[in-house]
Amino acid sequence: MKLWSKKVMALACATCLTVGMGAVACADTIDLGYGQYATTNNGVSATAIDVVSTNPNFRTKEQNKAVNEANAEVRKKLSERMQEIYQVAIPPFNGNTVDGYSVYQLSGDSALGHHTAWLISYNLNKDFIDYSSDVSTQIVNSVMAEKQVGIITNNKPYSKSNAEEFITQLSLVNLDRNSLTPVMIEYNTAMQRNMNKQLNQAVIDNATLSPKEQQLTNEAIDVLKKIIPNFSVGATELSFSPYTSKFGTLERVSLRGSINYDGFMLPGALNLYILPQNEGISIQVLATEDTSRDYWLGQLESMYSLKTLKGGHK
């Protein structure tokens, strides 16, 4: 072999080795729950802040205890709370709610600069989904009975295939700033009204406190009542789109907007990936700066191998 071709081969080998090692060094794994793992692209890192696996064997003793306690707490309070709200007799909940969760910070670079994002995965057990579905059917029927309208039949029990079928039937929704403005005005009015309602209730509940405690609580409530009108939430884009991914069918909900307080604002984007699995639903929340939103949507699109369904917007 000629000397130059040896050199070229050596260079090619070195390049492959460097790129290969780079790929190994740069890729991080993200636990999405239920045995699904995503791998970051080259140059993108994922720093785990907290990971509680959905597999009890991968959890520490403390993590298992915490998950069991959280589920026990929901079992204890859920039906009571629902009964309080809807004034309808509701069967007790005997299943599990949370199977695990993970919190990561993602970081990567583009021509715009250094991007960061927070990715939170929450794994919701199918027991909870079935129970919510049964209870909502019961509540609707109870309301319908008063209006002498025929009852609705219960939904199918949760399964990955049922949930995927449901997602594929969902329509594409894409709302822009103009469509969202009146909605957000209503939302903010309702939010402020509810907050004030809760504060007024707190004043009534105060009656049992000592006069000094009552005075302090009422002062705090007065301040909160002045602060609440300065709060609002803005939305510039809201979309719902179904996708296929390497993990199965999923629904992406994308919201861009800002949290506003007294003339100051915090713009950002929230993207939810709702991914049905056999044991439950993995809900991933990707929170980013508004400017970084497109960069991170592109990254997750590639990491999850997303393909739009029904030709919807990405």
Next chain:
Amino acid sequence: MKPLKTLVLAACLVGAVTSLAGAKDVKTLAGTMTVPNTVTVTSAANTNTVGIIKDILIKDNAKPNINKLTRQSNDEALAVLDQMGISYDVYQIQGEDKTGQKDALLAAVDLKTAANALFENPKGNAPILPVLAILNTGKMDPITEQLMLTTVNNALPKETKTFTLADKNIPGSVYVKAGNDYSAAVGVVGERKAPTTVTVENTEMMEKINNTKYPTYTVGTRVLLDTEGLKFPYYAKAALVMTPEKPTLFLALTSDVQRQYFMPIFTEAFKSIK
């Protein structure tokens, strides 16, 4: 050649009209600042919240059973709040482009008031006296100016540099290791498994801006804070505007990805103060 000349003239005219129509003035501590009219500037001094906090403090002071120390600390807080918008303020610059909504914070401090408050006893602060004299007159002679530019620029890294913060919990201060030298920075660090690092990159040397009403000096950098693998990337730009009445230090801060949007806005805003 005539069509070409017409085209050039038209372009100039459009440019001039655009720049004239595309800008607005906002009031700051140091004077009026010009920003594009596509951005909004809000001031903390003008918020309802300042009034709400003042109201709480005044009501608290009016209570008959309030103790002396609480009253004193409330009075001090009220005095500080009364100075907001006069001796200091925090602004937010809000904008938008095709990549999304933008936000940057801009803090402003009247250095004359701040320095005189910090160094009440000039005799005990002899080394600071020349600085106080400059701030009190709002004038810097060319030799001091050159000395400041040279000293600051010599200290600034010319290329990307990572500083490792000592992994000790030193309340109130953190020692920044830069080569063999140690310099102090404000902050608190807890016990950490991995050292926290601060990387500075694309540092803009301190320079005097031309064609300004008041002598104006700017410096800027990208800053990446890495604490136990968590990254916090920012872009910071500071400006010293030597107005005779209120020599003002501006500090602008935004996220790194918003740098390209805000860089020209900051530069033009600092340049425009009158």
